[in-house]
Amino acid sequence: MNKKNEIHLDVYKNRSELHYDGAHVVFMEGKTNDAAIKRYATLKNTLDNGFLEKLFNDNLEYDFSKVSDNNDSVKITEVVES
Numbered sequence: 001m002n003k004k005n006e007i008h009l010d011v012y013k014n015r016s017e018l019h020y021d022g023a024h025v026v027f028m029e030g031k032t033n034d035a036a037i038k039r040y041a042t043l044k045n046t047l048d049n050g051f052l053e054k055l056f057n058d059n060l061e062y063d064f065s066k067v068s069d070n071n072d073s074v075k076i077t078e079v080v081e082s
Contacts, residue, residue: 007020016027
């Protein structure tokens with residue numbers, strides 16, 4: 001497969017370009033804006049306050065008998081929604 005048709009990422013000093021299916025998306029690099037800083041702070045705070053631990057502990061009762069020899073994987077959505 002040639003590069004034109006292959007999914008790939010070109011990285012430059014000021015941008016990254018994701019090429020796929022004959023299209024491409026440009027991601028500009030630079031200073032983090034105020035909105036992104038606030039989103040990051042909210043995410044960090046949520047994780048620091050035990051979000052993943054609570055999610056895990058709330059699902060310790062999951063019925064893993066649903067997992068068989070033929071299907072050794074369980075979708076995370078099945079665990080979370082149970």
